[in-house]
Amino acid sequence: MPDSEEHIDTLILGIGNVLWADEGFGIRCVEELNAAYEFPDGVRLMDGGTQGMFLLPWVSRASRLLIFDAIDFGLEPGELRVIRDDDVPRYMGAKKVSMHQTGFQEVLASARLLSGRPERLALIGVQPQQLDDYGGSLRPCVRARITEALAEACGQLRDWGVDYRQRERPLQADERIGPGELEMQSYETGRPL
């Protein structure tokens, strides 16, 4: 069966748009996590882009959801924040938190309405420095937080009892979560002058 049929124990989702500088933070985090670790069946890593309702088939089948995203908490650029469970929608409802809030808040609300899932939720977000650089990549202060974001993610996954381990051999082409031409290195080196 295609993978959209299966139940997902833990969905690890990067949200954002790689084409708009720090908007790409969520995607880059999930790519790095995938490059560094191997996960058991039932854990799904996904580059969610800015897909909104298209993500519902996965989000509504996941018991636990870990999100990486660029968020606006009015913090210093590059500051990291982790929000869990009921704090996620409540925070989103109060003030615009995610750049794709309209889309993703609807996905979360719709998933809850349909299936009561995800039961557990964690959002690891970074305050962006710059968004309006079309074709640009992460700014240094945001890029510098990827390692910390990954550590937060690992801690959260351990708390949830998710078993993961360091990759023994480098990531193979068919193990990528997104197309190779969009991965950070080729994306950055191919930028038009």
Add this chain to the structure above:
Amino acid sequence: MTETTTPNGFKLDTSGQRVVVDPICRIEGHLRIEVNVDDNNVIRNAVSTGNMWRGLEVILKGRDPRDAWAFTERICGVCTGVHALTSVRAVEDALGIQIPANANHIRNLMMLAQHTQDHLVHFYHLHALDWVDVVSALKADPRATSELMQSITSWPKSSPGYFRDVQARLKRFVESGQLGPFSNAYWGSAAYKLPPEANLMAVSHYLEALDFQREIVKIHTIFGGRNPHPNWVVGGMPCSFSLDGTGGINMEWLNLVSSIIDRSIEFIDKVYIPDLKAIASFYKEWTYGGGLAGKNLLSYGEYPDVANDWSQENMLMPGGAIIGGDLSKVHEVDLRDPEQVQEFVAHSWYTYPDENQGLHPWDGITEPHFELGPNAKGTKTNIEQLDENAKYSFIKAPRWRGHAMEVGPLARYVVAYARGEEEIKDQVDGLLHDLGLPLPAIFSTLGRTAARGLECSWAAHKMRYVFDNMMANLKAGDTATANMDKWEPETWPKVTKGVGHVEAPRGALGHWIHIKDTKIENYQAVVPTTWNASPRDPKGNIGAYEAALLGTPMVDAEQPLEILRTIHSFDPCLACSTHVMTPDGEELTTVKVR
């Protein structure tokens, strides 16, 4: 002077009170509408503007043309596959690549699935709420709702108990304060005309559609692989078939696709279409929102029946242009002709060497130039009111032979109707007959909404046709999915140009590519929302949104439900034409009356 007539025949009067609605799009990105209303709250002037978009050449120049689809897939979160397909078609056109029959079938299936899913989601989750009062559904009698439902369809979920359950679920949701998807609306407005029972029926189907649309997405998962962003390849499709089940797409998956197609047809014909008719029957007197629909319409044509034949005779949904409302003549559209599609920037925040002239996309340039006109109010970072006599939008003004055009499902339907397509004529005439309306009634907001519903049904049925053709081809032994003869850049000409087009759910989409020394030299996209949300051009012709709003009476200028209805009927998607720039922008639609 406050009263003028535009060259495309619309009277504008800017003397009345100004109403600003910002942002208006429920999906993503910013669209802002400003209107002037007269003493009776009738819209007499309309201004459509979108924030920030920069040309694709900014991300693509110098890159490998075979990679372009992956980048264009990321410019919009809703139309992913649509941009990717347009991109591979543009590159194939530039390099003279012929794709195999199976690749054509799969692409058609994926686009038909996209239309089916997108139209269904748009109707129930974005647009129905402009007509359906969710909170009123709490007052409905479940038994009467059941009777209403059983009088219009044989869909099984229609018992009083079912509606009682939905009502209880809705009540808990409303009481929890987490209105979520329902929060952006004007519940209780006198502009809502449905009785509580029809509202409850529609809300139930909102939930059923939310559930069901997840099934349709699986078609993309099966053929596109790594969803939510499907895979594409220049030369065909990057998937393989193995009917004996040794890897790739096997019979089990194909049977699942077949079953999803059957269930889609049933859901749309037994739920969506009856709902559409039921809702429309309460709004028959709401005849507003036609604008350009009765005048100028454009469709590129879609779904080549036989691979690599781009003649309109070979299209399952043939295209063309209608000018001046003359349905007796469908004009042929040539996307390569420099005189046909052109973009103007006289009223857009870009600069051209000569702003009275338009540029064909192969010659397109995107040089931002953000300045407010002398009569604008506010500042560049906090615009209170735009000056539409100057530059006022980051959206360019595309024109076909100088005409502002409407694109989208209604444009496709009118063009196909004018071409005498039997299936389309039967659907349109049947719906009008059931509602007791004449043909001109389709040139309206409701007509746009109805065309989308009819097309959703048409697309689901066409999936069956395409699927059966594909299976016949596979069973005849042809399993090829890609033609890689011209994959290597050594086989390419030194300089070449191409154009790819797709009829996206929202309308005509084109990508124009210029390849030089195996790299992208220029890349321009003209997206459906650019046509519909277009600002004025140098001659003063207004765009489709602007024209459609004129003459509409508002119940209450503080609650711009009527504006939302008409704009939503176009299914605006601003993510590709604009981008959310303000990190702490308003969460809900704001309305300012000046």
